[in-house]
Amino acid sequence: MDKAFPGFSLSVQEGVATLTVDRPDKHNALSLEMWLALPGLMHGLGIDSEVRVVILTGAGGTAFSAGADISEFAELFATAEGAARFNAAVRSANLALERCPKPTIAMVQGLCVGGGCGLALHCDLRFAGAGARFGITPAKLGFVYPFEDTRRLVDHVGPARAKDLLFSGRLIRAEEALAIGLVDRVVEDAALADAVREYAATLCGLSQFSIQAAKRIIQAVQDGATAVTDAGAATFLGEAARNVDFEEGRQAFLAKRRPTFTWRGWGR
Numbered sequence: 431m432d433k434a435f436p437g438f439s440l441s442v443q444e445g446v447a448t449l450t451v452d453r454p455d456k457h458n459a460l461s462l463e464m465w466l467a468l469p470g471l472m473h474g475l476g477i478d479s480e481v482r483v484v485i486l487t488g489a490g491g492t493a494f495s496a497g498a499d500i501s502e503f504a505e506l507f508a509t510a511e512g513a514a515r516f517n518a519a520v521r522s523a524n525l526a527l528e529r530c531p532k533p534t535i536a537m538v539q540g541l542c543v544g545g546g547c548g549l550a551l552h553c554d555l556r557f558a559g560a561g562a563r564f565g566i567t568p569a570k571l572g573f574v575y576p577f578e579d580t581r582r583l584v585d586h587v588g589p590a591r592a593k594d595l596l597f598s599g600r601l602i603r604a605e606e607a608l609a610i611g612l613v614d615r616v617v618e619d620a621a622l623a624d625a626v627r628e629y630a631a632t633l634c635g636l637s638q639f640s641i642q643a644a645k646r647i648i649q650a651v652q653d654g655a656t657a658v659t660d661a662g663a664a665t666f667l668g669e670a671a672r673n674v675d676f677e678e679g680r681q682a683f684l685a686k687r688r689p690t691f692t693w694r695g696w697g698r
Contacts, residue, residue, distance in 0.1 A: 434452075435467060435471060436463055436464065436467060437451065437452060437453055437460065437461060437463065437464035437467070438450060438451060438452055438464065438467065438468075438471060439452045439489070440471070442478075442480065442481060444631070444634065445480065445481065445482040445483065445634040446481075446482070446483050446484075446485060446627065446630045446631070446634065447475050447478075447481045447483070447484045447485065447532075448484075448485045448487065449471060449475070449484060449485070449486050449487075450486075450487050450488065450489050451464075451486070451487070451488045451489065451494070451495050451549075452489040453489070454488075454489045454490030454492070454493070456496070456499060457492070457493040457495070457496035457541060458488040458489060458490070458493045458494065458495040458496060458546070459495065459496040459497060459498060459499040459500070459546075460495060460497065460498055460499060460523075460545065460546075460549075461499045461502060462499075462502060462506060462515075462516060462519060465498075465516075465519040465520050465522075465523045466519050466522075466523075468522075468523035468526055468527070469522050469523060469525075469526040471526075472484075472526035472527060472530050473526065475530065475532065476530050476531050476532060477695070479694040479695055481532060482532060482533075482633065482634045482638055483532060483533050483534075483535065483630040483633050483634060484530060484532050484533070484534045484535070485534075485535050485536075485537050485626060485627075485630060486527070486534060486535070486536050486537065486549065486550075486553055487536070487537040487538075487539070488538075488539065488540070488546075490540075491539050491540060491619075492539070492540040492541065493539075493540040493541040493542075493543075493546070494536065494537075494538040494539060494540060494541065494542040494546055494549075494550065494562070495541075495542065495543070495545070495546025495549055496541055496543050496544065496546055497543050497544030497545030497546040497547070497548070498516075498520070498544065498545045500571070517576065520545060520548075520576060521576065521578060523549075524548055524549065524552040524578060524579065525552075525578075527549065527552040527553055528552045528649075529649070531642050531645065531646075531695070532642070533554050533555070533630075533633055533641060533645065534552075534553040534554045534555075535553060535554065535555045535556070535557060535626055535629070535630060536549065536550035536553040536555070536556045536557070537557055537622060537623065537626045538550055538556060538557065538558040538559065538562045538564075538604075538613070539558075539559040539561070539562060539619060539622060540559075540561065540562060540563070541562075541563050541565075541601075542558075542562060542563065542564045542565075543563075543564070543565045543566070543567060543601075544565070544566060544567050544568070544575075545579070547564055547565070547566050547579075547583075548575075548576070548579035548582070550613075551579065551582040551583060551586060551612075552582060554645065555614045555615075556612070556613040556614050556615075557613070557614065557615045557616075557617060557622065557625060557626050557629070558604045558607060558608070558613045558615070558616050558617070558622075559604065559616070559617060559618070559619035559622040560604050560605070560616055560617065560618050560619055561604070561619045562603075562604040562607070562613075562616075563601045563602070563603060563604070564601065564602050564604075564607045564612060564613075565595070565599060565600060565601040565602065566583070566595050566596055566599065567599040568596070568599070569596065569597060569598070569599045570599045575596060580592065580596070583595070583596075583612075585652070586611045586612055587610045587611050587612055588610075588611075591610050604616045635691075636691065637675040637676075637679060637689075637691045637693065638675070638691065638693055638694060638695070639669075639670070639673050639675045639676075639691075639693040640670075640675065642695070642696075643666040643669075643670070646666070647666065673693060674691075674692055674693055675689075675691045675692070675693045678690060678691055678692065679691070
């Protein structure tokens, strides 16, 4: 299944949805229309029982995303209402990525800057090509990086490195991004797509109940949960005992065969 949306393209194959920011002539910068469209796209992928993993990437190979389309800023920030609408659109888009029930992987080639870095940070995992470059550049524009994007940056790299990136606006190479925790894996550019798809295929073959429950619990911890009951973990553990995937996994283990998991989501 292949679909096109304003500024995006979508392909779904064997349980893996690849959502591509498709404005290579603009270094895959996102227009306001695209920020507004992303929550709906992510909601659709989240409820699609055929989708098990979502890959977010950029078209053209030279940029994951340069972030927001600065050419729109004069109009968007002409009024306080316009600025508030833009900021709300960016927050909603990033929140939709963060709260997607399926695992999300940012596949980063080339430039990943500003709001593009924010998009990547709101994915569960970030795989980068060796030639990727990362930067957060509001200090070069007289702008302020959004609170939630800054929070995610601090969560991943710590306050001192976050200050370095935000104060200087410098671009860093993929290997430095890996060393400070900004990305999770670095692969040679030519091998990146295969590495990400191989990892996604591995996730597709595992229990979606286990993966989605783990994601919910980790999100609860990030949101401040401090106990099993706060995170809902007790509920998930109780449900696991009756879940079809647990029964299949147990039987497969005893029979020394590969399990075939069938659970696809709550309410199905």
